[in-house]
Amino acid sequence: MSLWTLIKLFAAACVIAVMIFTGLLAWHVAVRPLGGIFAKLFPNPVRIADGQSDADFAKMLDSAEMPDIDPGEKAFQKAHELLALGQLPEALEKLTAIVNVFPASSSAPVARRIVGEMNLDEVLSTSHMEGKKIHIVKRGDSFLGIATQAKTTIDCMMHLNSMMELKGIQPGDELVVMPLEFRLLIEPRRKSLSLWDGGRFIREYQILHLSSTIAPVAQRSAIVSKSAELDGRRVQPQSNEYRAANKVIQIAKHSMQIRAWDGAGEKPSGGILLHPQDMEEINLLTRVGNEVEIR
Numbered sequence: 001m002s003l004w005t006l007i008k009l010f011a012a013a014c015v016i017a018v019m020i021f022t023g024l025l026a027w028h029v030a031v032r033p034l035g036g037i038f039a040k041l042f043p044n045p046v047r048i049a050d051g052q053s054d055a056d057f058a059k060m061l062d063s064a065e066m067p068d069i070d071p072g073e074k075a076f077q078k079a080h081e082l083l084a085l086g087q088l089p090e091a092l093e094k095l096t097a098i099v100n101v102f103p104a105s106s107s108a109p110v111a112r113r114i115v116g117e118m119n120l121d122e123v124l125s126t127s128h129m130e131g132k133k134i135h136i137v138k139r140g141d142s143f144l145g146i147a148t149q150a151k152t153t154i155d156c157m158m159h160l161n162s163m164m165e166l167k168g169i170q171p172g173d174e175l176v177v178m179p180l181e182f183r184l185l186i187e188p189r190r191k192s193l194s195l196w197d198g199g200r201f202i203r204e205y206q207i208l209h210l211s212s213t214i215a216p217v218a219q220r221s222a223i224v225s226k227s228a229e230l231d232g233r234r235v236q237p238q239s240n241e242y243r244a245a246n247k248v249i250q251i252a253k254h255s256m257q258i259r260a261w262d263g264a265g266e267k268p269s270g271g272i273l274l275h276p277q278d279m280e281e282i283n284l285l286t287r288v289g290n291e292v293e294i295r
Contacts, residue, residue: 072098072105092118099201116203126160126176137173150177153287155237166238180287186294188214195285208261209273221253221292247283251292
């Protein structure tokens with residue numbers, strides 16, 4: 001008998017031995033313990049007990065407690081590490097993904113707050129010019145005319161150009177202007193009002209009180225007017241009293257108003273009530289004609 005034949009016979013014997021061992025191991029695990037080396041390998045094998053059906057065994061597995069996996073929480077931990085390292089753009093990207101992809105995550109509320117603060121810093125800063133432009137004053141220009149042309153407001157122009165009051169402008173002067181094309185999203189069930197730039201989340205605000213007349217059904221509307229009141233009289237944006245005045249945003253449908261309430265004194269009736277600081281931000285970043293969505 002040749003050496004090659006011996007090798008083939010030996011290999012065949014090994015294969016048969018492995019198949020027998022595998023079969024016995026399967027019997028040990030699934031049907032009945034065999035003892036010996038099998039007991040050492042699997043001292044407590046998981047198997048279907050006598051009289052137990054496959055359905056009963058599957059039910060037992062389904063009822064077993066499995067650890068909850070929150071992918072949003074994992075992403076938030078990574079974002080937290082990036083913030084600690086000062087990698088702000090990367091952290092913002094991670095946090096924004098949580099807001100958009102994992103809105104039901106336990107980390108989503110904190111992520112929305114952080115993203116909102118970071119976005120607002122960019123939106124209101126002239127060191128970040130994305131979405132803004134420089135208007136060079138021409139002869140005959142006025143603040144109202146520039147605001148109308150740029151689809152912005154006098155209030156927003158004054159803020160971006162660090163103006164406490166309106167001053168004369170001359171041809172050749174440069175003004176930073178930002179078109180206000182943000183959309184308001186009102187979610188009655190969550191008592192949330194948020195600001196969006198197209199499909200991009202900007203910032204979320206808590207609604208302190210919501211009128212019962214506002215039905216939580218999907219509908220679209222728009223801002224039809226904005227005003228400021230102080231001691232029962234109207235105040236114009238160019239007035240020195242404008243900052244201290246109570247802002248009111250009027251929505252077309254249901255004659256709904258958005259206004260501020262500090263939680264003290266008489267509660268304004270109807271509409272949507274926000275923290276005074278939140279109301280100031282919303283008023284600064286919106287104009288007549290902006291879309292409002294109720295979802």
